[in-house]
Amino acid sequence: MPNNLLVDGPADGVRVFTLNRPDALNALNTELLGNLSRALDDAEADPDTRAVVITGSQKAFAAGADINEMAARDLVGILEDPRVAHWQRIDRFSKPIIAAVNGFALGGGCELAMHADILIAGENARFGQPEINLGIMPGAGGTQRLVRKVGESLAMHMALTGEPISATRALQAGLVSEICQPELTLERAVQIGQSIARKAPIAVRLTKESVRKANDMNLAEGLRFERHAFTVLAGTEDRQEGLDAFREKRKPRFTGR
Numbered sequence: 045m046p047n048n049l050l051v052d053g054p055a056d057g058v059r060v061f062t063l064n065r066p067d068a069l070n071a072l073n074t075e076l077l078g079n080l081s082r083a084l085d086d087a088e089a090d091p092d093t094r095a096v097v098i099t100g101s102q103k104a105f106a107a108g109a110d111i112n113e114m115a116a117r118d119l120v121g122i123l124e125d126p127r128v129a130h131w132q133r134i135d136r137f138s139k140p141i142i143a144a145v146n147g148f149a150l151g152g153g154c155e156l157a158m159h160a161d162i163l164i165a166g167e168n169a170r171f172g173q174p175e176i177n178l179g180i181m182p183g184a185g186g187t188q189r190l191v192r193k194v195g196e197s198l199a200m201h202m203a204l205t206g207e208p209i210s211a212t213r214a215l216q217a218g219l220v221s222e223i224c225q226p227e228l229t230l231e232r233a234v235q236i237g238q239s240i241a242r243k244a245p246i247a248v249r250l251t252k253e254s255v256r257k258a259n260d261m262n263l264a265e266g267l268r269f270e271r272h273a274f275t276v277l278a279g280t281e282d283r284q285e286g287l288d289a290f291r292e293k294r295k296p297r298f299t300g301r
């Protein structure tokens with residue numbers, strides 16, 4: 045059986061994960077989600093991996109949870125679903141995740157894309173939460189992350205009608221940060237990953253954590269968290285290196301210390 049998750053790299057600090065179930069438009073069955081979760085464990089432990097890119101095919105990033113697998117699960121099956129732990133693992137990943145999305149990003153596919161810290165879309169991308177058409181609802185963050193990313197009105201529209209939005213609309217709404225020609229999406233995402241990989245790793249880690257706190261905390265708490273993180277960085281060698289390099293008009297050599 046072909047591997048449903050292809051892993052490339054790290055090259056220049058970036059590992060690329062390609063969802064690979066072409067016959068099912070990369071539907072996220074439990075095996076694929078588990079492979080992604082374990083691949084993130086490896087990437088987390090590898091100091092040479094500074095950022096990861098998750099991508100699919102030109103036709104589909106991922107068309108959602110695997111509907112055939114889901115149909116076989118009853119209430120208890122869903123209650124004890126191992127997928128929950130896999131989603132939590134993706135959510136907990138401490139290094140930047142960049143999604144390179146072409147084609148369909150629907151249901152769990154849209155939810156996976158929203159786990160990314162930076163989302164790059166090809167002009168052919170379609171984002172949607174069509175679960176309502178199946179008599180169900182989003183179950184991996186679609187009602188929560190989507191609201192935070194695009195606002196309540198558009199999130200309601202998408203989740204209640206199941207209608208997908210285009211890449212252009214997703215850009216206007218703030219769901220994606222850039223759109224490009226579909227054949228350049230992955231290259232652009234890798235380029236962004238490589239740019240991040242050249243920064244000071246502890247500063248990158250704390251920046252990601254701090255930005256994400258903006259969704260979990262009120263402003264006063266978030267500002268306090270940011271200030272603590274900023275203070276912690278004062279103890280790193282990379283901070284000194286960054287400041288010295290600027291004053292000496294040279295490129296910094298960050299070590300992650």
Ligand code: CAA
Nearest residue numbers: 067068069071107108109110111148150151152174183184
């Ligand atoms: N699960 C399982 N198989 C899927 C799938 C999915 N989510 N999406 C597509 N496939 C399969 C199709 O069954 C088809 O297989 P066969 O060739 O064996 O029939 C193959 O992929 C190609 O799909 P289509 O022929 O349908 O391709 P299309 O270009 O005509 O349509 C599409 C593309 C509009 C994306 C359509 O496939 C579709 O609507 N897919 C389902 C999308 C969806 O509802 N996603 C939400 C799933 S629920 C969920 O995600 C919940 C959650 O996470 C908590």
